[in-house]
Amino acid sequence: MRRMLAYSAAALAVVCGAAAVAADDGSAPSLTVTLDTLWVVVAAMLVFFMNLGFATVESGFARAKNCVNILSKNFIVFAVSSLGFLFLGWGLMFGDGNGFIGLKGLWFLTGADNSPATGDAYQGVYSAINWTGVPLLAKFFFQLVFCGTAATIVSGAVAERIKYLTFIVFSFAMAIYIYPIVGHWVWGGGWLAQLGFYDFAGSTVVHSVGGWAALIGAIILGPRIGKYGPDGKPRAIPGHNLSMATLGAFILWLGWFGFNPGSTMAANPSAIAHIMVTTNTAAAAAILSATATSWLLLGKPDLGMTINGCLAGLVAITAPCAYVSVASSLIIGLVAGVLVVLAVLFFDRLRIDDPVGALSVHLVNGVFGTLCVGLFAQKEIAEAVGGVAISGLFFGGARQFVVQLIGVAASAAFVVGVSFLTWLVLKLTLGVRVSAQEEIRGLDIGEHGMEAYSGFQIFITQ
Amino acid sequence: MKLIVAYIQPEKLNDVKQRLYRREVYKMSVTNALGCGQQRGYHEMYRGVDIEVNLLKKVRLEIAVNEDFVEPTIQAIIEGARTGNIGDGKIFVVDLAECIRIRTGERGKVAIG
Numbered sequence: 001m002r003r004m005l006a007y008s009a010a011a012l013a014v015v016c017g018a019a020a021v022a023a024d025d026g027s028a029p030s031l032t033v034t035l036d037t038l039w040v041v042v043a044a045m046l047v048f049f050m051n052l053g054f055a056t057v058e059s060g061f062a063r064a065k066n067c068v069n070i071l072s073k074n075f076i077v078f079a080v081s082s083l084g085f086l087f088l089g090w091g092l093m094f095g096d097g098n099g100f101i102g103l104k105g106l107w108f109l110t111g112a113d114n115s116p117a118t119g120d121a122y123q124g125v126y127s128a129i130n131w132t133g134v135p136l137l138a139k140f141f142f143q144l145v146f147c148g149t150a151a152t153i154v155s156g157a158v159a160e161r162i163k164y165l166t167f168i169v170f171s172f173a174m175a176i177y178i179y180p181i182v183g184h185w186v187w188g189g190g191w192l193a194q195l196g197f198y199d200f201a202g203s204t205v206v207h208s209v210g211g212w213a214a215l216i217g218a219i220i221l222g223p224r225i226g227k228y229g230p231d232g233k234p235r236a237i238p239g240h241n242l243s244m245a246t247l248g249a250f251i252l253w254l255g256w257f258g259f260n261p262g263s264t265m266a267a268n269p270s271a272i273a274h275i276m277v278t279t280n281t282a283a284a285a286a287i288l289s290a291t292a293t294s295w296l297l298l299g300k301p302d303l304g305m306t307i308n309g310c311l312a313g314l315v316a317i318t319a320p321c322a323y324v325s326v327a328s329s330l331i332i333g334l335v336a337g338v339l340v341v342l343a344v345l346f347f348d349r350l351r352i353d354d355p356v357g358a359l360s361v362h363l364v365n366g367v368f369g370t371l372c373v374g375l376f377a378q379k380e381i382a383e384a385v386g387g388v389a390i391s392g393l394f395f396g397g398a399r400q401f402v403v404q405l406i407g408v409a410a411s412a413a414f415v416v417g418v419s420f421l422t423w424l425v426l427k428l429t430l431g432v433r434v435s436a437q438e439e440i441r442g443l444d445i446g447e448h449g450m451e452a453y454s455g456f457q458i459f460i461t462q
Numbered sequence: 463m464k465l466i467v468a469y470i471q472p473e474k475l476n477d478v479k480q481r482l483y484r485r486e487v488y489k490m491s492v493t494n495a496l497g498c499g500q501q502r503g504y505h506e507m508y509r510g511v512d513i514e515v516n517l518l519k520k521v522r523l524e525i526a527v528n529e530d531f532v533e534p535t536i537q538a539i540i541e542g543a544r545t546g547n548i549g550d551g552k553i554f555v556v557d558l559a560e561c562i563r564i565r566t567g568e569r570g571k572v573a574i575g
Binding site: 226440441445449450451454457458459460461462 | 475476494505507508
């Protein structure tokens with residue numbers, strides 16, 4: 001098989017001339033490869049920086065007594081993702097295989113690969129991602145930071161009550177098989193990709209995958225002590241540091257300029273500029289609509305809702321950012337901001353306790369954003385920016401909407417099922433929840449034996 | 463007039479407040495406190511070095527009451543704060559010489575209200 005590939009590639013090289021092998025023969029990389037690689041690694045660094053954003057948003061929205069625990073979780077989750085994705089995740093996601101999982105080059109990136117050769121000149125086992133002309137490790141690092149983001153989403157929803165070790169083990173599960181398998185379906189040339197399902201930067205692959213796993217985790221854990229009164233009504237458990245939460249939200253917003261525009265994986269000037277603006281427009285619109293919604297519905301413009309509105313808009317535009325017009329991104333953002341506020345109230349009613357609003361942001365808007373591809377995609381824009389000619393329902397493409405629905409349903413079913421089993425095994429072995437006494441005193445003392453604000457007087461009456 | 467001072471577990475404050483409201487005791491002051499009694503402390507570690515934390519976080523309640531409210535207040539605090547474990551806290555009752563409401567200048571029983 002490999003010999004045949006080599007043979008056909010050699011034949012192609014003869015036909016296409018020297019250009020096809022220029023990057024392959026040890027000569028200096030072309031300017032395009034250099035610029036594309038620079039863009040991809042810079043974008044990856046921005047996405048990496050989102051780890052800090054998540055750490056500060058989550059710890060700010062939680063109570064002071066759990067701050068060390070949340071910061072620790074955010075630190076460790078990226079380390080775990082890095083190793084898990086290197087070990088097996090990348091191979092399952094991008095290795096050549098069947099429609100459901102990758103089968104070649106599974107372990108430690110050991111498959112054959114001649115990146116940055118692209119298209120027909122590519123010889124290797126990671127052919128689903130051969131469309132971008134950057135070295136293998138640039139592809140790997142860029143995809144790795146996305147995997148880390150999916151895994152870190154879980155942290156917020158399960159905060160303030162999950163055992164530290166259980167969370168670490170679940171993060172490995174996210175990086176090793178939950179995230180990569182759905183990723184293979186969509187970005188690894190799997191069955192959803194073949195069906196024509198499009199998710200440009202990961203509303204489904206990253207955000208709703210993280211969201212579904214977080215949902216099951218939050219359900220299995222149950223609400224925090226004191227979240228619901230004896231009458232069953234939800235009580236507010238205010239976060240301890242909204243300055244940190246705001247800092248984190250801005251860091252995440254900045255990171256998204258790597259997340260979405262970087263997903264071109266090529267320094268394509270008009271494409272990255274277009275995506276930059278759709279991304280920012282959706283965030284801005286969602287900030288305003290979430291603030292307005294909370295003002296009208298709850299009486300005051302709640303900063304927590306403003307922050308979650310920003311993130312909701314960013315999540316919602318993640319899938320359609322390369323396929324929709326700037327005007328559509330504005331509408332998508334406006335809807336996302338309303339959705340996130342309603343979702344927070346909805347999850348509270350359902351007795352699903354999500355301390356930071358991760359489900360409302362990543363799950364609800366991940367699903368919404370994925371459907372937006374099927375609603376707002378415009379053929380000319382999608383072709384010029386995203387490289388695929390697709391139209392959404394509002395622009396004469398009913399089929400695309402159905403395909404997006406199938407993608408949402410299939411990824412939901414898979415992640416809910418597999419993460420449920422994983423959480424269940426953890427519950428039966430390590431246990432998932434800390435003792436009531438530890439939860440009341442705070443996980444900082446119970447799990448880590450230290451405090452975030454040593455020497456400060458903080459009320460821990462809640 | 464008595465001043466009732468109670469040191470309780472911080473997370474029991476809500477329960478105590480509810481019990482007090484039920485007995486129509488609405489006025490109180492609450493402050494953070496550090497303290498130790500029979501309950502031993504716990505150990506923290508900071509970068510590999512052990513710290514013995516002997517003073518634990520408590521909440522201090524101060525309630526000034528007229529004589530007929532002394533027992534109900536004590537009962538309410540006990541009902542709200544008792545878990546049966548070491549560390550539930552203590553209640554001190556001391557005589558109160560005078561009480562003045564700043565706004566009106568009222569003194570004594572009326573001022574306690």
